[in-house]
Every structure is written in structure tokens, then in C-alpha cells.
Amino acid sequence: MLDRLAPRALLLALLCCCGVRASSSSSSPSPCPARCECSEAAHTVKCVSKDLRTIPTGIPGYTRNLFVTGNQIRRIGPESFRELENVTNLSLSNNRISEVESHTFAGLRSLRSLDLSNNQLAIIHPEAFTVQNESLQELNLSRALYNHSSVMDLATSFRWSSLATLKVLDLSHNNLIFLPSRIFSHLSSLRRLQLSNNSLVAIHNATFLGLDRLEELDLTLNALRTVPEEGLLELDSLPTATLLLGENPFTCTCGIEPFAAWLNRSQGRIRNADGLVCSFPLSMRNTSMLAVGTLTLGCHQRDAGADLALQTSYVFLGIVLGFIGLIFLFVLYLNRKGIKKRVYDLRDACREVWEGYHYRIEIDSDPRVSQVSAGVDA
Numbered sequence: 253m254l255d256r257l258a259p260r261a262l263l264l265a266l267l268c269c270c271g272v273r274a275s276s277s278s279s280s281p282s283p284c285p286a287r288c289e290c291s292e293a294a295h296t297v298k299c300v301s302k303d304l305r306t307i308p309t310g311i312p313g314y315t316r317n318l319f320v321t322g323n324q325i326r327r328i329g330p331e332s333f334r335e336l337e338n339v340t341n342l343s344l345s346n347n348r349i350s351e352v353e354s355h356t357f358a359g360l361r362s363l364r365s366l367d368l369s370n371n372q373l374a375i376i377h378p379e380a381f382t383v384q385n386e387s388l389q390e391l392n393l394s395r396a397l398y399n400h401s402s403v404m405d406l407a408t409s410f411r412w413s414s415l416a417t418l419k420v421l422d423l424s425h426n427n428l429i430f431l432p433s434r435i436f437s438h439l440s441s442l443r444r445l446q447l448s449n450n451s452l453v454a455i456h457n458a459t460f461l462g463l464d465r466l467e468e469l470d471l472t473l474n475a476l477r478t479v480p481e482e483g484l485l486e487l488d489s490l491p492t493a494t495l496l497l498g499e500n501p502f503t504c505t506c507g508i509e510p511f512a513a514w515l516n517r518s519q520g521r522i523r524n525a526d527g528l529v530c531s532f533p534l535s536m537r538n539t540s541m542l543a544v545g546t547l548t549l550g551c552h553q554r555d556a557g558a559d560l561a562l563q564t565s566y567v568f569l570g571i572v573l574g575f576i577g578l579i580f581l582f583v584l585y586l587n588r589k590g591i592k593k594r595v596y597d598l599r600d601a602c603r604e605v606w607e608g609y610h611y612r613i614e615i616d617s618d619p620r621v622s623q624v625s626a627g628v629d630a
């Protein structure tokens with residue numbers, strides 16, 4: 253036991269001495285903010301899970317990678333990041349940030365990667381993501397929005413923050429229900445767009461407008477039941493992008509044929525197209541979307557069914573009419589005596605009329621009478 257501890261203690265003592273000597277001999281010791289760990293060699297400062305309420309001051313100028321994660325930070329503004337011109341990677345994930353002011357990151361002239369994942373952003377000002385040097389390439393907003401309402405603020409900030417150099421945008425796990433039209437239209441360099449685990453139900457015209465260089469679009473774990481013609485045209489407007497569409501509740505009823513045909517046509521650019529399956533109806537669950545066609549859906553059988561229903565209704569109508577007829581006959585039968593009498597009366601009346609008529613015809617056809625009338629006419 254002692255044998256093992258002794259070298260460690262010696263090492264510790266040695267390290268302490270060196271540390272003391274280094275700090276005493278160095279004319280400008282590099283300070284490190286309280287509750288942070290600084291590594292000048294790695295140009296890295298980490299203030300991780302230290303219950304910090306604000307961004308610490310006195311972060312050394314050499315810092316390239318700054319991690320202030322897992323704390324209780326609620327507000328950040330332009331004053332939070334001063335004289336940090338060398339920071340290229342900034343992670344503020346796992347805090348409670350709810351508001352990002354305009355120009356908060358503007359002074360970080362070298363900033364390339366900004367991670368705001370796992371926060372509660374409710375208010376995002378229009379120029380929240382502006383960086384003086386337009387150097388930002390990666391923005392991580394995974395699980396970062398407080399609720400769906402923040403998406404309008406977000407769209408505005410994408411418009412006004414000069415993000416023309418952004419290559420990667422992560423908006424996964426945000427409960428997004430829809431994307432405002434043209435939300436990405438100013439992110440013309442975007443290569444990867446992460447939208448997985450949201451609640452998107454549709455893809456509309458102009459949703460992905462301006463993403464001419466997109467290489468990957470991840471829409472897994474959303475609420476797409478199908479993608480109608482409008483959405484298919486929109487996806488076709490991203491010809492170079494690989495698409496991820498898994499884990500959506502695809503509903504394989506008759507309307508889905510155009511989408512299924514499109515999937516079959518576009519297999520080449522859909523990752524794991526073979527793995528896409530129907531979720532509803534239950535009878536179709538786990539059926540490959542690529543195998544879904546007119547035949548499997550039985551869309552024509554439905555027409556036959558409609559015919560059958562029509563035939564059934566005719567039969568029913570016939571029965572009802574027959575029944576009414578029977579009742580009519582029964583009523584006639586019950587009144588047979590009165591009817592007989594009436595018929596006789598009618599017959600007598602007819603006879604009288606007929607006889608009178610017959611009599612008149614005989615008079616009319618009497619040649620003498622007609623001659624007389626002809627003579628009068630002449």
C-alpha cells in the first residue's frame with residue numbers, strides 16, 4: 253500500500269513545486285476564471301456544471317474553444333463576450349437561456365461553431381446570430397426552443413443575422429409543427445439541415461426555398477402521414493440533397509400512391525429507402541413503402557364495393573315498393589263490396605253515356621240529315 257502511495261505523493265509534491273515556481277517566475281501568469289479549467293496549450297476553457305449564473309469574466313484571450321455548459325445561465329448579451337476574438341467554438345448547451353439579444357455574438361470575430369442546444373429560447377432578437385466577420389458555420393439549436401411560438405422569431409433572426417456562411421443547422425427535438433415559408437431562404441450555403449424529432453405534418457411550397465447547396469435533409473421522427481404533390485415538388489427542388497424520412501407515421505390508404513411512386517423513383521437519394529414502412533392502417537403496418545401500389549392498396553376493390561352498395565339499395569327499394577303494393581291490394585280486398593257496387597254504378601253510367609253517344613252517331617250518319625246540312629252550307 254505504502255509502496256504504491258509513495259511515488260504518487262512524490263509526484264504531487266513535485267507538481268506543486270513546479271506550479272509555484274512557474275507562477276512566481278512568469279511575469280504575466282495566465283489567469284483562469286473561478287470555477288473554470290483553462291488549458292493554454294489546448295486553447296480551451298471549460299466551465300462545466302458549476303452552477304454559474306452568468307458568463308464568467310476574465311476568460312483568457314488565447315481561448316479558441318469555450319465551454320460554459322450545464323450551468324444556470326439565463327441571459328446572455330453583447331457584454332457577455334468581450335475581447336474573445338480567438339474563440340472559434342462556443343458551447344452554451346444545457347443552460348436555461350431564454351433570451352438572445354441582437355449582436356450577442358457579434359464581437360466573436362472568429363466564431364465558427366455555436367452550440368445553444370438544450371436551452372429554453374423564448375425570445376430571439378432579429379440580429380441574435382450576427383457575427384462581425386460572418387464566419388459562423390455551425391449553429392446547434394437542438395432542443396433549444398422553449399415552444400413552437402419561438403419559430404417566428406427564429407425565422408426573423410435567420411433573415412437579419414447575415415448567416416450566408418452557415419453550413420450546418422441543427423433544429424432537431426424542438427416540437428416544430430410547421431416551418432414558416434422561406435425560413436431558410438437566406439442560408440444559401442447550408443449543407444446539412446437537421447429537423448428530426450419535430451412534429452412537422454406537411455412540406456409546403458417555398459419551405460426549403462434558397463437551399464440550393466443542401467446535401468442532407470433529415471426529417472426523421474416527424475408527423476408526416478404522406479407527402480402530397482406540393483411537398484414532392486418542394487423536395488425535388490433540392491436535387492443534390494440526401495433525404496432521411498424514416499419514423500414518420502405514413503398512412504397507406506389510396507391517396508398515398510403518388511408519394512409511393514415518387515419514393516420508388518427517388519430511391520437513389522433517400523437514405524435507407526427500403527426501411528420506410530407504413531404505420532397505418534394496422535393491416536398495412538410494416539409494409540414497405542416501396543411495395544405500396546394500386547394493387548396492394550386495393551383502391552379498385554373499393555369501386556366494386558360501391559357498386560355492391562348501389563345494388564343493395566335497389567333491392568331494398570324493390571322490397572319496399574312490393575310491400576306498399578301488397579297493402580294496396582289488401583285494402584282493395586277489404587273494400588271489395590263497395591268497390592263492386594261502384595263498378596256496377598260506373599258500368600251503368602258508362603252504358604248510358606255510350607247509348608247516348610251511339611244514338612248521336614246514328615243521327616249524324618243518317619244520309620238525309622247530312623245532306624240537309626250540306627245543302628245549308630252550300
Ligand SMILES: *[C@@H]1O[C@H](CO)[C@@H](O)[C@H](O)[C@H]1NC(C)=O
Nearest residue numbers: 312313314315335336337338
Ligand atoms: C489571438 O490569437 C493570436 C494568435 O494566437 C494572438 O496573437 C492574439 O494575441 C490572441 N488574441 C488575444 C486577445 O489574446
Ligand SMILES: *[C@@H]1O[C@H](CO)[C@@H](O)[C@H](O)[C@H]1NC(C)=O
Nearest residue numbers: 317340341342364365389390
Ligand atoms: C470546433 O468546431 C468545429 C466545427 O466548426 C469542429 O469540427 C471541431 O471539432 C470543434 N472543436 C472542438 C474542440 O469542439
Ligand SMILES: *[C@@H]1O[C@H](CO)[C@@H](O)[C@H](O)[C@H]1NC(C)=O
Nearest residue numbers: 345369370392394420422446
Ligand atoms: C447538437 O447538440 C446535440 C447535443 O446537445 C448533439 O447531440 C448533436 O449532435 C449536435 N448537432 C450537431 C449538428 O453537431
Ligand SMILES: *[C@@H]1O[C@H](CO)[C@@H](O)[C@H](O)[C@H]1NC(C)=O
Nearest residue numbers: 337361362363364385386387
Ligand atoms: C474572419 O474569419 C476568418 C475565418 O473565418 C479568419 O481567417 C479571419 O482572420 C477573420 N477576420 C478577422 C478580422 O477576425
Ligand SMILES: *[C@@H]1O[C@H](CO)[C@@H](O)[C@H](O)[C@H]1NC(C)=O
Nearest residue numbers: 374375398399400401402429
Ligand atoms: C409559448 O410560450 C409563451 C410564453 O409562455 C406563450 O405565451 C405561448 O402561448 C406559448 N406557445 C405555445 C404554442 O404553446
Ligand SMILES: *[C@@H]1O[C@H](CO)[C@@H](O)[C@H](O)[C@H]1NC(C)=O
Nearest residue numbers: 395424425426427449450473
Ligand atoms: C424527441 O423529443 C422529445 C422532446 O421534444 C423527447 O422527449 C424525446 O425523447 C425525443 N425522441 C427521441 C427519439 O430522441
Ligand SMILES: *[C@@H]1O[C@H](CO)[C@@H](O)[C@H](O)[C@H]1NC(C)=O
Nearest residue numbers: 456457458461481482483485
Ligand atoms: C410556389 O410558389 C411560387 C412563388 O413563390 C409560385 O411561382 C409557384 O407557382 C408555387 N407553386 C405551387 C405548386 O404552388
Ligand SMILES: *[C@@H]1O[C@H](CO)[C@@H](O)[C@H](O)[C@H]1NC(C)=O
Nearest residue numbers: 529531534535536537538539
Ligand atoms: C414491424 O417490424 C418490426 C421490426 O421489423 C417488428 O419489431 C414489429 O413487431 C413489426 N410490427 C408488426 C405489427 O408487424
Ligand SMILES: *[C@@H]1O[C@H](CO)[C@@H](O)[C@H](O)[C@H]1NC(C)=O
Nearest residue numbers: 512513516517542543544545
Ligand atoms: C419501382 O420502380 C421500378 C423501376 O425502377 C419498377 O420496375 C417497379 O415496378 C416500381 N414499383 C412500383 C411498386 O411502382
